[in-house]
Amino acid sequence: MKRAGLLAACLTLSVPALAHDGVDHANKAEAQAHENATALPPPSGLPFNLDLGGAFELTDQTGASRSEADPEGRFQLLFFGYANCEAICSVALPLMADVADGTKANGVDITPVMVTIDPERDTLDILGPALQQHHEDFTGLTGTPEELQEVYDLFQIEKSVVFEDPSGAPVYAHGSFIYLLDAKGQFLTVLPPILSVDRMVEIVASYAAS
Amino acid sequence: MRSLPLMAIAALLAFSPTAQAAEEGKRITVKGEAIDTWCYFSGVMGGPDAVVGSAHHTCALWCSAGGIPVGLLAEDGQVYMVLKIENDDQSNGGDTQMSIASHVITADGMHYQRDGINYIVVSEVVADDDIQVLNHEDYGPVPSMAIREPKK
Numbered sequence: 001m002k003r004a005g006l007l008a009a010c011l012t013l014s015v016p017a018l019a020h021d022g023v024d025h026a027n028k029a030e031a032q033a034h035e036n037a038t039a040l041p042p043p044s045g046l047p048f049n050l051d052l053g054g055a056f057e058l059t060d061q062t063g064a065s066r067s068e069a070d071p072e073g074r075f076q077l078l079f080f081g082y083a084n085c086e087a088i089c090s091v092a093l094p095l096m097a098d099v100a101d102g103t104k105a106n107g108v109d110i111t112p113v114m115v116t117i118d119p120e121r122d123t124l125d126i127l128g129p130a131l132q133q134h135h136e137d138f139t140g141l142t143g144t145p146e147e148l149q150e151v152y153d154l155f156q157i158e159k160s161v162v163f164e165d166p167s168g169a170p171v172y173a174h175g176s177f178i179y180l181l182d183a184k185g186q187f188l189t190v191l192p193p194i195l196s197v198d199r200m201v202e203i204v205a206s207y208a209a210s
Numbered sequence: 211m212r213s214l215p216l217m218a219i220a221a222l223l224a225f226s227p228t229a230q231a232a233e234e235g236k237r238i239t240v241k242g243e244a245i246d247t248w249c250y251f252s253g254v255m256g257g258p259d260a261v262v263g264s265a266h267h268t269c270a271l272w273c274s275a276g277g278i279p280v281g282l283l284a285e286d287g288q289v290y291m292v293l294k295i296e297n298d299d300q301s302n303g304g305d306t307q308m309s310i311a312s313h314v315i316t317a318d319g320m321h322y323q324r325d326g327i328n329y330i331v332v333s334e335v336v337a338d339d340d341i342q343v344l345n346h347e348d349y350g351p352v353p354s355m356a357i358r359e360p361k362k
Contacts, residue, residue: 087275087276087277088276088277088278089277091277092277156294162275173274173275173276173277174277176277176278176279177279177293189324189325190293190324190329192247192279192291192327193277193278193279194247194248194251194252194278194279203325206325
């Protein structure tokens with residue numbers, strides 16, 4: 001539990017920092033060093049032709065069949081996680097909800113979608129309420145182990161049990177990037193979960209405009 | 211001097227439409243420290259010198275296990291988000307990612323840029339020089355709760 005507590009503290013303490021000013025630097029040299037350390041060269045248009053995504057067929061939280069295409073014709077933010085996750089999912093799911101609100105304010109509707117990596121515990125009656133506490137438009141997807149594995153393979157997702165919590169429930173390590181898909185389910189780009197809401201909204205807007 | 215972390219993140223993630231161009235990846239060999247990107251960019255645990263090396267090793271392990279993507283802080287200061295590493299199709303929490311946390315490694319792989327962000331798919335860790343930044347004596351464990359004092 002001590003270890004889990006450290007992880008939770010690390011993640012939860014960090015959330016507000018991404019939305020606020022961050023740390024004070026002791027002096028100008030330290031501040032400049034940080035700026036230099038974290039600055040990137042101008043983007044050069046280097047490639048990103050990762051072969052991700054594709055056609056799939058899963059089941060949403062209502063029990064309806066759901067493909068990679070969004071039924072409402074919206075862009076999609078896709079994440080792989082599980083309802084009981086207290087680690088990265090507790091950061092990524094609210095982040096996706098905030099991005100959905102942010103893009104909507106810019107006139108771009110987007111559906112946040114989570115594919116479960118823990119179908120045994122993420123049953124239909126668990127999945128819907130757990131996700132919709134983050135956002136009313138959240139879609140949860142599950143399926144048979146075979147169906148889910150096909151989708152994991154499409155996005156090169158791996159999962160492994162790190163340890164079991166005191167109740168015996170598994171705690172997973174799993175892929176944590178968020179994928180931007182268009183309305184048809186075509187992969188557009190990947191979004192690291194360390195990005196700010198504003199930055200994600202900006203990226204989504206750039207794809208919506210193109 | 212507030213706001214630098216956010217400025218840094220903004221710089222890291224600066225948007226350029228040209229970054230969306232789809233081309234072939236570029237093979238690179240890069241040497242740098244495997245960092246915890248969350249704590250490094252958020253600044254919540256301290257400045258950049260405090261959230262690397264031996265001081266931040268324990269937290270880096272647990273952030274990786276908890277899903278935070280590992281980054282490679284290169285010698286020139288660039289940060290590469292690790293998409294995959296060797297035979298492990300994930301960016302965090304795998305055996306390799308855990309074994310190299312806070313270590314200075316030399317990685318051979320494919321470099322991509324997208325939306326102004328550097329990514330690397332590491333095909334091989336060609337050298338592992340262990341932890342090189344021994345800053346625990348300066349900062350202690352960061353955060354301090356990462357390692358508790360033994361009960362007397």
